[in-house]
Each structure stands twice: as structure tokens, then as C-alpha cells.
Amino acid sequence: xxxxxxxxxxxxxxxxxxxxxxxxxxxxxxxxxxxxxxxxxxxxxxxxxxxxxxxxxxxxxxxxxxxxxxxxxxxxxxxxxxxxxxxxxxxxxxxxxxxxxxxxxxxxxxxxxxxxxxxxxxxxxxxxxxxxxxxxxxxxxxxxxxxxxxxxxxxxxxxxxxxxxxxxxxxxxxxxxxxxxxxxxxxxxxxxxxxxxxxxxxxxxxxxxxxxxxxxxxxxxxxxxxxxxxxxxxxxxxxxxxxxxxxxxxxxxxxxxxxxxxxxxxxxxxxxxxxxxxxxxxxxxxxxxxxxxxxxxxxxxxxxxxxxxxxxxxxxxxxxxxxxxxxxxxxxxxxxxxxxxxxxxxxxxxxxxxxxxxxxxxxxxxxxxxxxxxxxxxxxxxxxxxxxxxxxxxxxxxxxxxxxxxxxxxx
Numbered sequence: 527x528x529x530x531x532x533x534x535x536x537x538x539x540x541x542x543x544x545x546x547x548x549x550x551x552x553x554x555x556x557x558x559x560x561x562x563x564x565x566x567x568x569x570x571x572x573x574x575x576x577x578x579x580x581x582x583x584x585x586x587x588x589x590x591x592x593x594x595x596x597x598x599x600x601x602x603x604x605x606x607x608x609x610x611x612x613x614x615x616x617x618x619x620x621x622x623x624x625x626x627x628x629x630x631x632x633x634x635x636x637x638x639x640x641x642x643x644x645x646x647x648x649x650x651x652x653x654x655x656x657x658x659x660x661x662x663x664x665x666x667x668x669x670x671x672x673x674x675x676x677x678x679x680x681x682x683x684x685x686x687x688x689x690x691x692x693x694x695x696x697x698x699x700x701x702x703x704x705x706x707x708x709x710x711x712x713x714x715x716x717x718x719x720x721x722x723x724x725x726x727x728x729x730x731x732x733x734x735x736x737x738x739x740x741x742x743x744x745x746x747x748x749x750x751x752x753x754x755x756x757x758x759x760x761x762x763x764x765x766x767x768x769x770x771x772x773x774x775x776x777x778x779x780x781x782x783x784x785x786x787x788x789x790x791x792x793x794x795x796x797x798x799x800x801x802x803x804x805x806x807x808x809x810x811x812x813x814x815x816x817x818x819x820x821x822x823x824x825x826x827x828x829x830x831x832x833x834x835x836x837x838x839x840x841x842x843x844x845x846x847x848x849x850x851x852x853x854x855x856x857x858x859x860x861x862x863x864x865x866x867x868x869x870x871x872x873x874x875x876x877x878x879x880x881x882x883x884x885x886x887x888x889x890x891x892x893x894x895x896x897x898x899x900x901x902x903x904x905x906x907x908x909x910x911x912x913x914x915x916x917x918x919x920x921x922x923x924x925x926x927x928x929x930x931x932x933x934x935x936x937x
Contacts, residue, residue, distance in 0.1 A: 531579070634677075713890055806843075853878070
């Protein structure tokens with residue numbers, strides 16, 4: 527038997543593509559819609575609002591449509607409190623649990639709309655008194671009230687305004703044809719803006735930073751105060767230390783661009799040296815490690831987290847090999863007013879961090895492989911903009927642009 531409901535959505539619906547996404551989703555389920563009211567914003571800054579009636583083949587189909595439209599910022603006109611059901615046991619929730627997006631979300635509890643805390647994708651919402659927060663499934667405990675269904679949930683998608691934080695110069699399109707210099711100038715302007723407004727900048731970096739000769743430029747960014755947090759794997763630190771001690775990365779002399787004799791053992795020698803010192807910080811403090819990214823992080827008191835994997839050599843004493851612990855440390859560090867994340871040639875760590883970020887945190891992903899940037903966006907981190915280029919070249923240009931004597935880019 528046909529079922530219908532009335533929904534509304536408000537925001538920059540046309541510019542952001544949300545309106546067409548709503549229509550496409552309704553048609554995908556072979557349902558129909560009737561527009562009851564549509565107020566289009568008169569200027570670029572004005573929001574639009576639409577009210578429509580959706581009719582589906584049956585109640586189950588309608589419920590599925592409404593559930594999926596929630597992620598596009600559409601919600602039923604009727605106001606009901608969110609449905610809460612207790613978790614059956616630890617790490618197990620009811621089948622109709624609401625799965626979160628990375629967009630700003632409110633739930634209606636006791637007749638009041640409450641903003642959900644710790645917003646992130648791929649989580650559930652647990653209510654407690656007059657508060658609600660995103661929770662990873664593994665952290666849910668038996669009996670905790672979990673938000674279910676789609677009633678009493680409102681999502682506000684982040685849409686790219688035409689000049690928000692300078693992101694207007696790029697779109698989600700990934701192209702190697704875009705001039706690096708122009709992109710770097712505007713990214714530098716964004717970084718200045720974030721620091722001037724009291725925000726923090728995080729960098730997710732892979733060992734390619736070392737392999738491509740980006741160490742000194744990355745180190746300069748740290749010295750200039752534009753890096754507040756580094757999230758990486760064991761390999762970045764190992765090869766950074768190898769370069770500082772031996773001038774090689776994976777046994778390749780970066781100055782000459784050629785392998786050195788017995789160079790294959792240099793990264794193991796680097797690990798051995800750090801192990802002997804008792805860790806990266808003791809190695810810096812004792813004078814064993816005198817240069818490089820890790821050296822600058824320690825000298826300038828910049829927070830870093832190294833997350834391990836099954837492929838790691840060593841690993842270094844600083845590397846967190848408990849995966850859950852590493853994820854928690856990443857998430858905790860990112861929650862400290864990080865407003866911009868630079869992702870530098872590290873696909874898995876970048877995707878992992880992207881999953882932890884709310885959609886209002888800006889992301890710049892730099893990689894020589896366009897597929898890495900595309901995959902990050904496809905995973906749901908749609909606030910990501912991509913620069914397809916050599917990461918060493920990018921860091922070189924960025925450090926130049928952020929030096930105090932460097933002129934501001936022309937509008």
C-alpha cells in the first residue's frame with residue numbers, strides 16, 4: 527500500500543548539488559515527489575528552502591528513502607523525538623541504528639534539538655541525559671541508549687561557499703593540469719588565515735616526503751610554526767632518521783640520486799640507533815639525532831603520533847603498535863581545534879584520518895597519483911581538495927610562500 531510523508535531541506539541546495547542528489551535518490555527507489563513550496567535564494571549568500579511530499583510503494587520503502595535523505599540534509603516536517611533503543615550487549619546495537627555521516631548533526635531529545643558531539647562518519651549516536659555523541663561501534667556498552675531510525679535527526683551538510691577559507695579556487699575535480707604555483711599560493715593563504723584565527727594545522731605524512739627530498743622544506747614549515755600536529759606511520763620516522771644519519775632514504779643517496787654500497791642496511795641502522803638512545807626524543811636530547819622532521823618536531827614541542835602496521839621494520843619505540851590505541855590517539859589529537867589538514871602522499875593514513883574528521887575541517891590532499899585523492903573523496907571526505915603533484919616540489923613551493931618575506935598572492 528502506498529505511503530507518503532512531507533520533508534523539507536534548507537541551505538545552498540542548488541550550488542552544492544544537494545537538490546539533484548535528493549531527486550536522484552527518490553527516483554532510485556522508484557518513488558515520486560511533489561514540490562509543495564520552493565523558495566530559491568535571491569543572492570549567492572541566501573539559502574534556499576524546499577518542501578515536498580514523497581510517495582513510495584510501501585512504508586518500508588518510504589522509511590528507507592527518508593533514512594538515506596537524512597544525509598543530504600532533508601528531514602520530515604513533523605517533529606518527533608529521536609528513537610532510542612538500548613544496546614543489546616557490548617559492541618552490538620539494534621539493527622535499525624542510525625549510521626552517522628561527517629556532517630554537523632542534531633538529534634531531538636525531550637523536545638529539544640541537541641548538537642551531536644565528536645562528529646565523525648561511520649559511528650552510532652549514543653544519548654546520555656541531554657547530550658548525544660558519536661561513538662565507534664567497538665566502544666558501545668550493553669544497555670546504552672542508541673539513536674535508531676530517522677525520526678528526530680537533522681543533518682546539515684557542509685557546502686563549499688564561493689570564497690570560504692579560500693577554497694573557491696579549487697573544486698573536487700582532480701587534475702594534474704592545474705598549476706602548482708597557483709594552488710600553493712592559495713593554500714599558504716589558508717594556512718596563514720587558520721593560524722591568525724587561532725586554529726591548528728595537522729599534517730598527515732608518508733615516507734614519500736623523505737624519498738622526494740621534502741625533508742628540509744617540511745622542517746622549515748615546522749620552524750615557521752605552521753605545523754601543530756603530525757600523524758604518520760613508522761616509515762616516515764624511520765626514513766627521516768635514516769636520511770639525517772646517513773644521507774640516504776631506502777639506501778638511495780638523495781643528493782646523487784643513486785644507491786650507495788650496503789645502503790640497504792641504513793634504515794635498520796637508523797632503527798638500531800634510536801633503539802639504543804631509548805626513542806626519538808632521547809635521541810634528540812642526547813645529540814644523537816641532529817636534523818630532520820622528527821628532530822624539529824621534538825625541538826619545537828610539536829605533537830606527533832606514529833601508528834604502526836604489519837609491514838613495519840623495527841618498529842621504533844615511539845610507534846604505537848596497538849591499532850585501536852593508535853586510532854584513539856589520532857582522534858584525540860585531531861579534536862584539539864584542528865581546522866586544516868594537509869595530507870602528503872599517505873593513502874591509508876589519509877583515509878583513516880578523513881574518517882575521523884567532521885566535514886567542516888578543511889582538507890588538502892597532495893599526491894602524485896590522482897587515484898589517491900579521488901579515493902579519499904569517494905570514502906566520504908567530500909571537503910577534500912586535491913593537488914596532483916610531486917610532494918617534494920609542493921613542500922618546496924609551500925615553504926617559499928610561507929616565509930615572512932614572501933609576498934601575498936595577488937587576488
